[in-house]
Amino acid sequence: MVTPRSDARARKPSLVLRSTLIVVMLLILTVCMTVIPL
Structure with a gap:
């Protein structure tokens, strides 16, 4: 039994x-791009 209130909170x-x-x-990705060339 899921109420719309709990659903809104979960979203x-x-x-x-x-x-x-x-993020x-x-x-x-940025760290990998800087480390791989080295």
């Missing part, structure tokens, strides 16, 4: 997690 953290994951992936 906000997912967006934050997605944004943080994207982390970009940082990893």
